[in-house]
Amino acid sequence: AQSVTQLGSHVSVSEGALVLLRCNYSSSVPPYLFWYVQYPNQGLQLLLKYTTGATLVKGINGFEAEFKKSETSFHLTKPSAHMSDAAEYFCAVSDTGGFKTIFGAGTRLFVKA
Amino acid sequence: DAGVTQSPTHLIKTRGQQVTLRCSPISGHKSVSWYQQVLGQGPQFIFQYYEKEERGRGNFPDRFSARQFPNYSSELNVNALLLGDSALYLCASSLVIWGANQPQHFGDGTRLSIL
Numbered sequence: 001a002q003s004v005t006q007l008g009s010h011v012s013v014s015e016g017a018l019v020l021l022r023c024n025y026s027s028s029v030p031p032y033l034f035w036y037v038q039y040p041n042q043g044l045q046l047l048l049k050y051t052t053g054a055t056l057v058k059g060i061n062g063f064e065a066e067f068k069k070s071e072t073s074f075h076l077t078k079p080s081a082h083m084s085d086a087a088e089y090f091c092a093v094s095d096t097g098g099f100k101t102i103f104g105a106g107t108r109l110f111v112k113a
Numbered sequence: 114d115a116g117v118t119q120s121p122t123h124l125i126k127t128r129g130q131q132v133t134l135r136c137s138p139i140s141g142h143k144s145v146s147w148y149q150q151v152l153g154q155g156p157q158f159i160f161q162y163y164e165k166e167e168r169g170r171g172n173f174p175d176r177f178s179a180r181q182f183p184n185y186s187s188e189l190n191v192n193a194l195l196l197g198d199s200a201l202y203l204c205a206s207s208l209v210i211w212g213a214n215q216p217q218h219f220g221d222g223t224r225l226s227i228l
Contacts, residue, residue, distance in 0.1 A: 034216060042155070043203055043219035060169070090155050094215075100146065100169050101205075101217060103155035 002027045014112045019063075019078040023091030026072065032094040033074045035065055039087045042113035047089075050074060053059065061085070079113050086111045099113050115140070119204050119221035125226045126194050129213040134189045134223045138206030140186055142170075146217060147179055148203040162187055162210075190227075199227045 006064040007022035025031055033052050036086025055067040058067040065076045074091060119136045126132050138145050145161045148156035158171040162181035183186045185206075190197055201224050205217035 005133075042222045043220070044205075045141075045214045045219070049216050092155075100158040100161055100171065102158065105155045109192075 002031065002102050004091050004093050004102055004104035006089075006107050008090050008107055009105065010108050010110065012110040012112060013081045015083055016080050019076070019085065019098065019109065019111065021076040021089050021091075023065075023076065023104060024072055025074060025091075025093050027093060033065075033067065034092040034094065034105075035059065035063070035074075035076050036090045036092060037087050038106075044090065047076070066100045081109075081111045083111050083113065085109060086104045117206050117218050119202075119220040119223050121223060123226075125228060126195060127228050130194050131190065131192045132194060134191075134202050134204075134225070136187045136204030136206075136220060138185050138187070138188070138204075139218055141169045142206035142208050142218070143185055144207045144209075144215075145181055145185065146205045147171070147187070147189045147211055148205065150201040150203055150222070152200070156157070159189070174194060182189060186202055195226050196227050198225065226227060 003026040005024045034049045035047040037047050038044050047063050048057045050057045051069045058064045063078045088106045088108050090106045092101045094101050146161040147159040150156040159173050159180045163171040165181045176192045178188045201222040203222045205219045207215045207217045222226045
């Protein structure tokens, strides 16, 4: 069965600092991986997705993620945090049948001025 | 173009009651999925419908049911509500079901509170 583990339920960074949100997955087949962001009282918005091909994936709002098969990781980064980045971030894996997306527990990002 | 719309936005029910939540997908999207998001957790998959047929079901009791209409809108029904059913219920649509790389577009959810 596929699963996703997000390391750290809360991450706090200063404005302008590097953002690193960690995600490890478990899958017996090549996975499709996603990062979503959720702002308060809103649904989830897709940041980026990995399907096949290039292992470095660029998303919206300056975020990117690197797929590392050897480490079964898909960590999300942003070189310089902005106050507007404060939100909940979810890593997700899609099963091969395409029937459902499995989400991690989420990481809440705090950005300090 | 309108995104995924869900109604109502908030709902308060008491234990034992029944509730129906509604979702309209993005125009042209034929697949609708439902998720339950308990406070402080990630969304948990409940159902996926494609072309009006159930294509996937998560680990939820039979009190949860859903259906998809010819216009691809969907309803989620929950019977005999329990306190633990209090959550944000999210609907997501995607263009097709085939191919696991299809990202899902989420609505803003229905906040269900059980008293």
